Amino acid sequence: MSSTTTTSTMGSSVPAFTSHAISVSLPTWKDTVAYEEGDKRVLDAMVTGYPRFFIHRSIQKLAGICEHKFGTSEEKCILFPTRKIAEGCRAFMVNRSSLVGSPVPVRLVQYLIGSDHPPASSTTATTSTQIELHIVLFPAASFPFAKQYWQHTGLGVSSRLADRCLSMIPDEPRAPSPTAVRKPTKPSNRHYSARSISSPASPQASSRPQDDDDLDAAYLEERYGRNLPIESAALAKRAMRRRIAGVLVRDSPSDWAEVGKQGIELGPSTRGIKEVTEDDVFLYPTGMAAIYSAHQLAQTTRPPGKSICFGFPYTDTLKILEKWGPGCHFLGHGLDSDIDELERILISEEGKIVALFTEFPSNPLLRCADLPRLRALADKHGFLIVVDETIGNFVNVEILPFADVVVSSLSKVFSGDANVMGGSLVLNPKGQHYAALKSQLAQSYEDSYFAEDAIFMERNSRDFRSRIRKIDQNTEAVCDFLSSHKAPQSATSSGIVKEIFYPKFTTPQHFSRCQTSDEAGYGGLFSITFVSPDAARAFFDALPCAKGPSLGTNFTLACPYTILGHYMELEWAAKYGVEEGLVRVSVGMEETSVLLEQFREALEAAKKVAGVVEKK
Known part of the structure; x- marks a missing residue:
């Protein structure tokens, strides 16, 4: 299987060697806790992160150029694709800052890259000749307010958009590499702190080679027919809207180049x-x-x-x-x-x-x-x-x-x-x-x-339906296996597992009422808790799969979810049944037998730590 299915180097991209990866490797429980606590060992090693929590290096570089070009020495900026979104950020920052003190001064700059002429509309240009970028500038200490808007709304520029902008900006003096902005006087949730978005580039990170498989990714994808050409973005979007609407009568490999075009056969929605x-x-x-x-x-x-x-x-x-x-x-x-x-x-x-x-x-x-x-x-x-x-x-x-x-x-x-x-x-x-x-x-x-x-x-x-079927089957097999190790012990159970959260076992009457058919699966996600915190940590550390944020991946991906998502509010989360030792697993498309063996190994590690002895 791909290297993404095994534990990767801490801080590396997940999937590995992918410039626009949306996850990052945090392979041990200790690494995740260190990330949440702002440990320099972890932060300096991170080459990427989940895009709404960690601003991609390309976006950081582009922001540095914009600060150098349009800002003052006391200002930082955050970037958006349209004026409307940027205005929403300014309104949010003024509103939230007013709740704790004086309203923060925010100013907007429109930057047209690749042309001296204004665009025909206010939305992001989709051609290679011009891109409209909207820059929100503010005092550096107010960065956490901007970060809240970026994180909550998910409306910031993407890393591919940043790369395109960087490729179109004429050569000129560049700003220095992005560095961490100073923390605000009144720190808020750790997800809004400067370090989670703009940590300093470490020697280890800066010395790493570029991701070889993405150097000419667009060319390779288009040349060999996997991607539509960039000029066909409107067709790609229409194809997705039809796929999501469930109206495509045919959506097989021979149809994929046509499903976004006008005049194809469409049926009633499914x-x-x-x-x-x-x-x-x-x-x-x-x-x-x-x-x-x-x-x-x-x-x-x-x-x-x-x-x-x-x-x-x-x-x-x-x-x-x-x-x-x-x-x-x-x-x-x-x-x-x-x-x-x-x-x-x-x-x-x-x-x-x-x-x-x-x-x-x-x-x-x-x-x-x-x-x-x-x-x-x-x-x-x-x-x-x-x-x-x-x-x-x-x-x-x-x-x-x-x-x-x-x-x-x-x-x-x-x-x-x-x-x-x-x-x-x-x-x-x-x-x-x-x-x-x-x-x-x-x-x-x-x-x-x-x-x-x-x-x-x-x-x-294009193949998401067939992938989901395989993922559903794998997940059910894994959860059935893990359920045989639940406490209290049966005659053959080790009793190491406290609870498995999975639609087959959790409010099944409500899930089954909405299943599309008798053959429909239960999805690819489950969470698991253990009889002790040490057992949870041992299970997670021993599980030989990718570790990091996100879910729904073609490869198995796990994280200590409560630590990652609610580290600053563990007691609050526990009141709703989301306990500190919860491990969330998104199951992938690996061979079922391989997955079962991996989970068996992880359970053995948990049992060893907890001192559980298998009943005969």
């Missing part, structure tokens, strides 16, 4: 609502951008009010609901008893709930809400339902009939290759709020998805 078309699908640069946009859409189409966050979500979803608009009610367990609490909230705040956001299933506890019951409440009280289907994915689950808006991170299993970001938003044309939502998007939506990213995403997604 998404559970046959009226869905490609025009109901909207693409975004990241999955979080789709969630942010769904929240903005709800706020602008419904009467003012709070949102509901149902279930323990991925961290930035909750941050979006808390920081934009009047806030939210957090029903963090996501169980049926929480629907009882929701009904009480609705009675006490009739007409004041804008939307309910939930994941199906949730990350990392893999819980599913009772969507029919939530749908009935939404129809009765007039709020929107927004469902994140990233983990379940629409090959396995049919949730659009219960939602007004469905969002997904295409960066995950839709892509699989972990080398490009993307997101989607789908409207339910049968929903009672469809006309208002569609009308608002017609006015407010702008396509900021960079052309080259769309090209790679379209290529990656």
Whole structure:
């Protein structure tokens, strides 16, 4: 198998030797803790990181050039693809800084690269002749506010866009290599600190060779027919929208060059609502951008009010609901008893709930809400339902009939290759709020998805259905194996595993109600806890697979999720069942027998540390 399936050097890209990788290797529990604590040993070794948390080296370099060209010695900057997004960043920074002191001074600069003439529109140019870049400049100490906007919204420039800009900027004196900005007077969550985005380039990092397989990646992909040419970005985006809408009658290798063209045969949608078309699908640069946009859409189409966050979500979803608009009610367990609490909230705040956001299933506890019951409440009280289907994915689950808006991170299993970001938003044309939502998007939506990213995403997604089937099968086999080692012990069990969070075992009645068929799987993600913290650490360290953030990869990828996502709020997370020792695993496409042996080895290491003896 690929080297991505084994533990890689700490700080290296995952996948290995990939310039635009969206994960980074943190191969041991100790490495992950050190990363969270800002240990120089780890930070200096990192050549990349998850794009919304670690700004890519190319983007750092481009930002340095922009600071040198347009800023003062006291200013830092952050980069966006459109003026609207940059203005949103300025408004956010002013608002958030005003809550803790004086509003931060922010100024915007438009930088047209590759032409002396203004573009025809305000969106990112998709040709090679001109790119429009929007620079947000601010005092260096205010960087964490800008970083919050970058992280939560997912609307920053991509690394491919930065590379394209760098290739088009005329030779001129360059700014020095990016260095860490000083920390603010009042430090906030570690995800917003300067070190997590702009750590100094280390000698080890700077001495490493460039990634050979990406030096002429665009040429090779186009030359040998895997990618569409860059001029075909519009076709690639249309192909993806059709794929996501479920309207392609034929989507086999012989069709891939044609599926984005006009005049091909399209059928009724397979998404559970046959009226869905490609025009109901909207693409975004990241999955979080789709969630942010769904929240903005709800706020602008419904009467003012709070949102509901149902279930323990991925961290930035909750941050979006808390920081934009009047806030939210957090029903963090996501169980049926929480629907009882929701009904009480609705009675006490009739007409004041804008939307309910939930994941199906949730990350990392893999819980599913009772969507029919939530749908009935939404129809009765007039709020929107927004469902994140990233983990379940629409090959396995049919949730659009219960939602007004469905969002997904295409960066995950839709892509699989972990080398490009993307997101989607789908409207339910049968929903009672469809006309208002569609009308608002017609006015407010702008396509900021960079052309080259769309090209790679379209290529990656072509075989996603067959990949999902294999991943589903592998994951079920692994989880069935691990479940035989749960405590309390059976006659043959070692009892080392405390709990396995997986849709087959976790709220299965709600998941099965939405499965697309009897043959549909349970997805490729599960989480596992152990009888002791030492056992959890030993299991993770011994598991011979890639270790780092993200999920939905074609190769198995694991992380100590609570440490990575909630290190500064461990007690809070534990109140909702997300305990410190939880390990999250995204299963890949390796041979099933190989995977089972790898997990057996990891369990043996956990048992040895915990002193568990196998029963005879």
